[in-house]
Amino acid sequence: MKNFPITLSIAGSDSGGGAGVQADLKTFTSLATFGTTAFTCLTAQNPDGVTAIHEIPTSFIKEQLDAVLGYFPVSACKTGMLFSEEIINVVWEILKSKSEIKLIVDPVMIATSGAKLLKDDAITALREKLIPIATLITPNLDEAALLLGDTIAHHYELESSAKRLFDIFKVPVLLKGGHLPEATEAIDILFDGTSIYNFKKPFLKERNTHGTGCTFSSAITAYLAHGLSLPEAVGHAKEYIHHSIEDSIQTGPTTHLNHFPES
16 A cells, blocks of 8 residues: 655635646645645636635634644645734644654735735744744745745845845755746856755746746655755746646636646
8 A cells, every 4th residue: 555645735726727726736646645635725816816715614724733733643734825913823823843744835815917916014923933843945036035034136246135034044955046037047046044945947938937936845844754955946836837837738718837747
């Protein structure tokens, strides 16, 4: 009988299927882990944007987490869209005593479409409670700017910005370079407090990248659940997300990531 490690996604739902918990579960399955979930919000969305958000009561979020963590030996967990201070507080209250679980915090604040996915009063709770107990945080450029209070405009600022984030929160940082104006590659920087690691892949043009952040962080979660070191997990996840974009599938008027790529 196969023994898959258990992974957990604490995040919002994407009714369009390309991001959020839906993307996390596809990734967990593709990378041979058994995915479990705790939904924080329901969204009405598709690749064009988010039209509505329904916040799930914190009492029910707690019930979901108690049901999962009380039964399954979860190896690694990721958080995505948490939306409010109240949700962050209940997630932190439960996870702070679970040091055996590797925790990836994807500080989801703004959707690619521009929709706001984190209330203003939640940023303090994210900074002061959840991030400090993380195994890794995975901000993109906009999220890093909010956490730093400063913009990142050039590729040569990535390493210093990752180090600044580590100095603030004292946890490893994967700073996702995104599409910096002068960059010719998709560059991500990992700083674990000791060493800098660079992960680079060619830009893939004319692809819909909706859900890449969720997929990247859930791939890291899956590889950590398999026992890989943090740099190894990030490196493998970078390969996975690259192939998922490269092998995109046609879904009606647009394309989506292929969470079961050939390579």
